[in-house]
Amino acid sequence: MISGADIMVKCLQAEGVDTVFGYPGATICPFYDALYDSDIKHILVRQEQNAAHAASGYARARMRPGVCVATSGPGATNLITGIATAYTDSIPIIAITGQVRSDLLGRDVFQEADITGACEPFTKHSYLVSKTEDLPRVFKEAFHIATTGRPGPVLIDIPMDIQTNKIENFEYPEKVNLRSYKPNTKGHTVQVKRAIELIKKAKRPIIVSGGGVLSSGAKLKLQKFADMTRIPVLSTMMGIGVMPSEHPLYLGMLGTHGRRCANKALHLTDLAIVCGARLGDRAIAAPDQMSERTKIIHIDIDPAEIGKNVKVDIPIVGDMNNVLKNMIENVGDFRINDEWDAQVKDLKAHYQSKISTFEGFVEPRTLIGKLSSMLKSKAILCADVGQNQIWCANNFRIREGRFFTTGGMGTMGYSIPAAIGAKLGLKKRDVVVVCGDGSFQMSLNELSTIVQNNLNIKIIVMRNYRLGMVRELQDNYYNGRHSATVLNDAPDIVALAKAYGIDSVEVSSNEDAEKYIGKIVESDKPFVLVCRVHPDTPSIL
């Protein structure tokens, strides 16, 4: 006989899960008890939201689903923001929640919350398990659904009695059998042919690359296609890292907070090849104008994304790997014309932003640029949300590394837990957090998790004593009325980090910042570097 809880552990093992992030409570205790004897590492976070974010960071680093666990009621509801973030960012995570006993369901007993109902809009799928026998099938399906097609979170809500009940034996299914879920990954060859024809006719084509290229692992294929054709590449925020930042064909991030040369190219183009991007309003502010100006080829695994935000001339539904492979094979020796090639070079050279500095403060954009070269080539940078995120997006010079941020949901507090997940996923990588003083305070409790697990994560806090990005919005659109965007100078972050057992200093010049970064990258201990940034430092320009 085997209990539901033991089955849950065995299912995770069968899926090759080595680490889970979570926070226990009464209704998930049977599972935690079973986990205690297993070889799966459990990382105790300090708030459930961060378990989901850590699972997201882990998933992005390891290219496999991250798992988070919480108890029923408040534990489960605390997960919601993390689940919703993974949903909008299309990150595969499995959220496991305890639930009150089946016979008590619907009676509003202690710590009962309808979490499958609450998460309905932000899960790719969810299960409320009603029989212990169903657990293996449910886990198998959940992992399959989370990772195939457009990746996303799947929630498994498991009443306590389902965890304690025993059944005869455990058998993990080899295959899933879901007649209603068969994502189309191939990419229609006729559509690809039509796309190639359009590309060959285009005068000023560009590639707009999104997170889909990274999550499908098609980055090198995209680079190859660009190199072959010399079509310049722009990326969305989620697509940063698709090309090395210094690549001559890479023009940077597009959109409201993007690079001028990228937006200029977007304006000039007559054919945009959109790869794995949903083109939300931050990327393309006026989609109607764009589709009037230019032809659009849209490649995505999710058919619902195609034609949703911009009108498309050639839709291609499929996995980026398959479609790009097909395109590489069929594009022949096509190369963009010299005129566009020269124009792109010119854009890249002339539309560089000039940076003004403030005496007595760190200039964050210059520092981020410098930071890139001080880290190993494969470093992972986790940027939070706000001005700090934009500074990173536009100035971090990625080589073979990764850039993790929540471009879709924009959830403050993401960076620290995501870095924890990333570090546990890829232990040898340099993992660095850049966050704001507001976002830092949304997940600073996780410093404790960092210390408990001895994680070598460097945290750079851009301290402008402001909710900088919102304040900038107020400067631009609300007559500079700084309603609720000024932070006071408490806490003393250096003292706080030290209280958690992490060494920390505050600096107010780039010179000092670089000096410390040079030192801390050599050490295997976590560190919090607080950079004083002038509140008037803009996001872009």
Add this chain to the structure above:
Amino acid sequence: MKYTLSILVENQAGVLSKISGLFSRRGFNIDSLAVGVTNDPTVSRITIVANGDEYVVEQLEKQLNKLIPVIKVKRLIEGEFISRELSLIKVHCAAAKRFEILKIADLMHAKVVDVAVDTVTLEYCETVEKINTLKDLLKPYGIREIVSTGTVAIDKGKAEVTV
């Protein structure tokens, strides 16, 4: 534009709320909704009639298809399907008017299912348009209560929506 969607779903708990939630979440109204099992007991059919422009319907079809328990979504083509709604209409009916009301029922091929001292109840299974006509005809007598199902619809001829 009025459209009719025929949706095949896994016959499981919670599917209906996923589908209706999708409509309300995206700000789309449903005119009518009907659910029933198909000849395969593991599959239910949901028929939805709603209003929206081409963009909205296309989005809806795609979003519905994204729901895991949804097996198939088909937009039925105007003129190429049969649709029916069932209405039970209770009309105020003084003895003096009984003959007139029964005459209307007869004319419209509605079935009389209950006759009481001062009411008559008709059962009418027809297209929405015809049901509306009957309602108009009965209105002058005083309609006391109407109970209607959602529209159900099926393709004409060989075309079908099956798993």
